Amino acid sequence: MVAMGKLWMYCMVVCLGLALSDIVSGQVGNPFLPDGGKRREMVPAMFVFGDSLIDNGNNNDLPSFAKANYFPYGIDFNGGPTGRFSNGYTMVDEIAELLGLPLIPAFSEASGDQVLHGVNYASAASGILDITGRNFVSRIPFDRQIRNFQTTLDQITDNLGAIDAAEALAKCIFFVGMGSNDYLNNYLMPNYPTKDQYNGQQYADLLVQKYTQQLRTLYNLGARKFVVAGLGRMGCIPSIIAQSTADGCSEEVNQLVLPFNANVKTMMNNLNADLPGSRFIYVDIAHLFEDIVTNARTYGFSVVDRGCCGIGRNRGQITCLPFQTPCENRDEYVFWDAFHPTEKVNIIMATKAFNGDPSIVYPINIQQLASL
Template identity: 55%
Template sequence: MENYLKKWCLVSVLVLYLGLAFNVKAEPQIPCYFIFGDSLVDNGNNNGLSSLARADYYPYGIDLGGPTGRFSNGKTTVDEIAELLGFDNYIPAYSDASGEQILQGVNYASAAAGIRDETGQQLGQRVTFSGQVQNYQNTVAQVVELLGDENTAADYLKKCIYSVGLGSNDYLNNYFMPQYYSTSRQYTPEQYADDLINRYSDQLNALYNYGARKFALVGVGAIGCSPNALAQGSTDGTTCVESFNSANRIFNNRLKSMVQELNNQHSDAKFTYINAYGVFQDIIANPSAYGFRVTNAACCGVGRNGGQLTCLPGQGPCPNRNEYVFWDAFHPTDAANTIIAKRSYNAQSSSDVYPIDISALAKL
């Protein structure tokens, strides 16, 4: 027995050594991860566009080796989720992805993008939701070519996760911007949410028709609590703007209902809702529980509490970034993104997701 244990220990040490020596790594939980969204998850698609919605300059990316186009001091939520899913690298931007690299997924997100095509147009070029779906269709054609035939590609793609998070700009850079857009005069908040969900559903069905089967749909966050919203509509600079948040809740409730409807319609697919709004509200209400000290001001920005503008090129940010919920006027810090991502991947409470979290979605 003693000799057996010695041999077992020797073999275990040898396996560990060989694994380290040859850099053997575990496979990710899913073969690929496709991402659709806006500036909350854009990782460089807007860098080459003629747009005011760009983050390819310092101090953006200060804690991730330098600016990449991410609207954060470091990682976005999808960067963190990619790590949790076991990917060795972050998912590449569509503007940079090529060759076999696309087989691990592509990030199509574009800052200022919305569900409606006109959303964000005052900021310049951006890739709308419909444009992102078209780019995915181009990727599918490449996947078919790489894997050899459509059936093999279909079997491959159905195992991947499709993260979709849009809608914030349809409020911030459309509905609540009456000087540029007429939507708030055309629609009540309930009617507007219905219009967005109808358009959203059409794009999801287009993704489904091109092989997508596992969907994580991220709700709109509590944008009424952002430094930008507080600078515009908060009397004391600390109380979240309810007109923004109430409209977002209407949209999120519609989105959650749509998840149930789509699960009923597509028995071979699985849709789940990620309650980013609820998690963010929890962080704002209980900041110290998460290590935060400042919830109502940006680490980097201009104007009242940094809420008027995003970070200016070369502007020095706050040194204690992990104590801030918001990095700039609109976007969370790396620290806040990490919390949201972890609770999306592995739900902390039943209200975080519906009906399952991303870790469960990966196992299907």
């Protein structure tokens, strides 16, 4: 643990002195990176909270039906299936690379020096509400993800001391992408009472009230730079399309999630005003998705409404089965399975979130946030 503390301190010193080093030498070496450190680290670390869109293995050892640690998941990932719900990279994998960081390890696997550049706490089937995702049995809701972060924070503080740990954390990126399952695996599930208890606006209000408390908790633990991802056009995912009797997206579901995204934007403006030193930015996933579908041919996509692997209508009724043979032309598909985008889409979205304009990421992009 002492050695880890020294490494953390060195990492922080390297990051704080990075701009000067770049001017002097034009290139920075960092011994923590697997490639010998021939790239710049823009932040000391990134901490990730979310669901299956960015889970990278936290559910692997849980008694859960929400797992992706088997082929064909990971077919295009160096190392094969890891628990990522993708054929390759997730969105946060690409963001980590753009920030000059190595891939962020899952909390379930990270120990010692592995937490040096951050930890991924995301869990498939998890939600803002603890009750979300119970159909999948075990999962790690957002509240518990935050408690897991506290465990990591205790390790950091024990080694760095409270003041130095706080200074380092204030420079780190906290990526949060929650809410999809609170609709898919709660509100829209027939065995949940939620739809009978709340209309769309009331449910969005409930979710964002809870979400605000959770983000305030992360702030109180030392987080300052937040990247919050909105919900995509969920009525257009193969799973929802497969349930519809009509062709194309379910506009009913698309309309259902609009109040959530609107509330999140309002929440972020309020938090930026209320929490000293905080910077919250919003990634408009719905806008990104619309752009990709509208300009599908420009991006090289030919299939926008069904999964590359899966069973049933639009390959969306059952997700990828173990050892199922997926489509060969994966870069032409927007969706990998019934719920999740392909690596290509993840990389496009990450890149636009990193350096895009305010129509995509508001009020500043991730690159600008990292440089503050």
